[in-house]
Amino acid sequence: MFELLGIPPQALFGQLLLGLINGSFYAILSLGLAVIFGLLNIINFTHGAQYMMGAFVAWMCLNYLGVNYWAALVLAPVLVGFTGVIIERLFLSRIAHLDHLYGLLLTFGLALIIQGLFRNSYGSSGLPYQIPDALRGGQNLGFMFLPTYRAWVVVASLAVCLATWFMIEKTKLGAYLRAATENATLTQAFGINVPLLVTLTYGFGVALAAFAGVLAAPIYSVNPNMGADLIIVVFAVVVIGGMGSIMGAIVTGFSLGLVEGLTKVFYPEASATVIFIIMVLVLLVKPAGLFGRAT
Amino acid sequence: MKTTALLLGTALAALAAGAAQAQTSVKVGVMNDRSGLYADLSGEGSVIAARMAVEDFKAAEKGIKVEIVSADHQNKPDVGSTIARQWYDQDGVDAILDVPTSSVALAVNQITKEKNKIHINSGAASSDLTGKACSPNTIHWTYDTYALAQGTGGAMVKAGGDSWFFMTADYAFGHALERDTGAIVTKNGGKVVGAVRTPFPGTDFSSFLLQAQASKAKVIGLANAGGDTINSIKQAGEFGITSAGQKLAGLLVFITDVHALGLQTAQGLVLTEAFYWDNNDGTRAWSERFAKANGGKKPSMVQAGVYSGMLHYLKAIEAAKSKDATAVMAKMKELPTDDPLFGKGSVRADGRKMHDMYLFEVKKPSESKGPWDYYKQVAVLKADDAFKPLSESECPLVKK
Numbered sequence: 001m002f003e004l005l006g007i008p009p010q011a012l013f014g015q016l017l018l019g020l021i022n023g024s025f026y027a028i029l030s031l032g033l034a035v036i037f038g039l040l041n042i043i044n045f046t047h048g049a050q051y052m053m054g055a056f057v058a059w060m061c062l063n064y065l066g067v068n069y070w071a072a073l074v075l076a077p078v079l080v081g082f083t084g085v086i087i088e089r090l091f092l093s094r095i096a097h098l099d100h101l102y103g104l105l106l107t108f109g110l111a112l113i114i115q116g117l118f119r120n121s122y123g124s125s126g127l128p129y130q131i132p133d134a135l136r137g138g139q140n141l142g143f144m145f146l147p148t149y150r151a152w153v154v155v156a157s158l159a160v161c162l163a164t165w166f167m168i169e170k171t172k173l174g175a176y177l178r179a180a181t182e183n184a185t186l187t188q189a190f191g192i193n194v195p196l197l198v199t200l201t202y203g204f205g206v207a208l209a210a211f212a213g214v215l216a217a218p219i220y221s222v223n224p225n226m227g228a229d230l231i232i233v234v235f236a237v238v239v240i241g242g243m244g245s246i247m248g249a250i251v252t253g254f255s256l257g258l259v260e261g262l263t264k265v266f267y268p269e270a271s272a273t274v275i276f277i278i279m280v281l282v283l284l285v286k287p288a289g290l291f292g293r294a295t
Numbered sequence: 296m297k298t299t300a301l302l303l304g305t306a307l308a309a310l311a312a313g314a315a316q317a318q319t320s321v322k323v324g325v326m327n328d329r330s331g332l333y334a335d336l337s338g339e340g341s342v343i344a345a346r347m348a349v350e351d352f353k354a355a356e357k358g359i360k361v362e363i364v365s366a367d368h369q370n371k372p373d374v375g376s377t378i379a380r381q382w383y384d385q386d387g388v389d390a391i392l393d394v395p396t397s398s399v400a401l402a403v404n405q406i407t408k409e410k411n412k413i414h415i416n417s418g419a420a421s422s423d424l425t426g427k428a429c430s431p432n433t434i435h436w437t438y439d440t441y442a443l444a445q446g447t448g449g450a451m452v453k454a455g456g457d458s459w460f461f462m463t464a465d466y467a468f469g470h471a472l473e474r475d476t477g478a479i480v481t482k483n484g485g486k487v488v489g490a491v492r493t494p495f496p497g498t499d500f501s502s503f504l505l506q507a508q509a510s511k512a513k514v515i516g517l518a519n520a521g522g523d524t525i526n527s528i529k530q531a532g533e534f535g536i537t538s539a540g541q542k543l544a545g546l547l548v549f550i551t552d553v554h555a556l557g558l559q560t561a562q563g564l565v566l567t568e569a570f571y572w573d574n575n576d577g578t579r580a581w582s583e584r585f586a587k588a589n590g591g592k593k594p595s596m597v598q599a600g601v602y603s604g605m606l607h608y609l610k611a612i613e614a615a616k617s618k619d620a621t622a623v624m625a626k627m628k629e630l631p632t633d634d635p636l637f638g639k640g641s642v643r644a645d646g647r648k649m650h651d652m653y654l655f656e657v658k659k660p661s662e663s664k665g666p667w668d669y670y671k672q673v674a675v676l677k678a679d680d681a682f683k684p685l686s687e688s689e690c691p692l693v694k695k
Contacts, residue, residue, distance in 0.1 A: 011509055018502050116330075123592070124334035126525055128557030131533065138535055144505060147533045219533060220498055221525045221555065225331060229498055264502040269465055271502075272494030 023257020054213020242292020
């Protein structure tokens with residue numbers, strides 16, 4: 001059997017597959033960020049907290065209301081998305097005309113408040129959430145044991161990512177959205193309710209984060225810091241892909257998951273930093289990001 | 296009218312008591328993680344524990360006025376060092392308690408020595424605190440990596456787990472735990488087949504678990520803590536690693552981690568702790584009082600250690616009739632320790648607090664009577680077996 005740089009190919013396949021799974025989370029989170037940035041010009045630092053809220057709402061649904069995983073997969077994004085709508089109406093719409101920095105500071109502050117509130121009520125070590133019965137167990141692929149739940153994560157997030165891309169790039173609603181991004185005043189002159197569009201877009205971006213949160217609940221520790229740990233990496237993903245690029249966010253999310261997966265095999269100590277190294281390199285060569293348009 | 300008279304009476308009595316004894320006022324800083332992954336096992340709970348010690352010691356009646364301050368070191372050595380310096384230099388803090396996260400603890404240990412103050416560490420694990428980094432100003436109270444290795448490591452090897460692969464949190468604590476456990480494994484006739492250093496803190500451990508699986512080691516040693524351990528155990532179950540016959544050794548698992556994992560996932564795990572709330576009547580009574588003040592959460596061994604350390608510190612001040620660091624440290628090492636949580640014990644020359652350690656197994660969901668009823672005792676490790684003997688110590692304070 002041949003070996004590649006001292007790693008048997010079986011192990012390599014396994015690691016690539018794992019990278020793809022982690023990439024699904026990056027993709028879905030950076031997609032939400034890209035959608036929000038594209039239309040609202042807001043760098044949504046609350047995204048990590050909203051991802052965490054998704055996981056917590058799933059937990060609450062199960063423990064307080066007896067609502068199972070599948071219902072939570074729909075319910076949590078709707079509920080958390082609704083809090084997003086409130087945040088947009090109460091805060092973000094008021095600073096829409098100001099510099100990026102204000103939105104960034106506002107959403108960052110909100111993230112700290114939300115995390116603090118959850119920590120106060122639920123502590124920091126996390127809550128147990130079991131994998132739903134239908135997705136327990138796994139398949140032996142020969143080169144690795146693939147848990148059914150992880151396969152589901154990849155399928156679900158790919159489907160959501162592609163549906164979002166289709167909606168924005170190929171439907172009439174998406175066309176309105178893109179038009180509002182290009183020129184809000186002119187779009188409004190055609191009788192399209194742009195403020196409503198903006199509010200709903202933010203709500204949708206937040207719902208995507210919450211969806212990722214529900215997906216994460218059974219496999220990662222459900223704790224108030226789960227989003228804060230992840231969001232920095234996701235921002236790097238968005239920067240590498242190009243701010244506001246929908247396809248860019250999806251492709252970069254998955255591929256950086258792969259790169260990170262490989263690093264975990266060859267030099268595990270660097271796996272937390274490799275994405276930032278790539279970010280620096282990309283910024284040096286293509287400051288607008290791999291899929292971004294220079295403005 | 297009656298109340299005024301009563302108040303006046305009390306004030307007079309207090310004055311009289313004060314006059315009878317010289318007043319010593321001490322300021323103690325509880326420094327730990329109040330917002331991150333170790334906040335539940337230390338955090339505000341440790342401050343509550345310290346306050347309970349002051350209450351139980353009846354410090355005010357004995358002429359010792361105690362003020363407790365607290366701060367969040369965020370698990371960062373630089374943040375911890377800044378707080379320690381400010382506390383010692385400007386705020387008049389006499390002793391720092393708790394300090395989980397070994398990298399921060401080693402920094403505070405160094406600063407405390409420079410400033411000739413007192414550090415009673417309950418939260419950190421690295422056995423270096425009483426080994427090559429030992430200090431005349433530090434007492435390592437609750438547990439250390441050597442004891443964890445002796446407990447869990449020793450038990451696993453004896454049960455047939457003679458080949459090990461480590462998943463190690465990539466900082467001072469993880470390295471120390473891997474080193475100490477590796478030594479115990481080898482000493483007991485086992486061998487270490489590999490290790491992977493994981494970035495701290497981490498979320499996804501599946502990749503490392505797969506590497507551990509490929510190593511075909513019988514035991515996967517988790518040289519990590521808190522959220523890292525929770526995620527590793529959760530994901531090991533998911534990837535069928537435990538059901539395929541490899542055993543997980545949680546080298547540092549706190550009761551708060553088991554609570555977070557749920558018994559369904561954590562059952563069968565073997566772990567070493569210095570304290571369990573349901574050990575005897577004394578621990579149960581204390582833990583009940585603690586839980587009342589801590590939102591129903593039972594104490595971790597770290598919080599129990601803060602209580603016990605604080606109590607002994609106050610005893611030493613009373614005996615030394617002074618809060619001078621050198622005098623108090625001498626008294627703390629001279630006087631035997633005794634409290635309902637850890638029983639009788641002592642403080643060694645190298646600063647190691649000696650007490651028994653316990654090997655526990657996590658109960659099955661069917662065996663548990665409810666929340667926090669999690670452990671079955673497997674064995675008791677006598678203090679002399681649990682901690683590194685002085686004859687092997689690297690500490691320069693130990694005369695050989």
